[in-house]
């Protein structure tokens with residue numbers, strides 16, 4: 001019975017995700033669902049992304065169990081932002097996103113980031129209407145993570161390895177992370193980035209600019 005209930009929850013979620021998808025398409029908006037464990041640097045990479053001259057008008061939905069620190073960081077950079085507090089839930093679902101869409105100027109944006117709740121498990125299970133999922137892994141989390149938490153690696157279009165500036169101080173096997181991630185998902189695009197030094201940011205920005213550009217050329 002429990003399995004049946006869980007399936008129904010995911011089905012209901014997918015229906016609302018499709019409605020979100022329709023509204024995003026209508027607004028000509030490319031949407032990235034950004035996922036990682038707590039502390040990997042999701043908000044930091046968003047700050048660095050907003051600070052680059054990408055030419056993209058970027059909005060953000062912040063998902064956290066509690067608090068509005070992340071939304072305040074986005075507001076400082078003048079990005080349209082909405083904070084969702086899940087009140088305990090460990091992931092965002094499609095309905096939470098649907099309920100805040102009127103609070104964002106969707107038609108004025110090119111790109112919307114949805115920063116999911118920090119968690120390596122269920123954010124990958126719940127669609128929110130995004131075009132793609134992007135995962136962030138801090139190299140401090142260790143090289144065992146792809147094989148221990150395969151779903152997020154399998155569902156993501158890109159993997160950002162963050163905090164690369166710390167590599168000389170860690171006993172972490174970066175090649176193993178890449179190898180195992182690609183064995184789970186051969187199409188995964190991998191970026192090596194440091195939010196602190198800015199290394200790797202230009203490649204990441206180029207990639208998202210291309211993604212948004214392709215969306216404009218091939219509207220649904």
Ligand code: MG
Nearest residue numbers: 042043070115
């Ligand atoms: Mg954050």
Ligand code: ZN
Nearest residue numbers: 089090091122
């Ligand atoms: Zn959850």
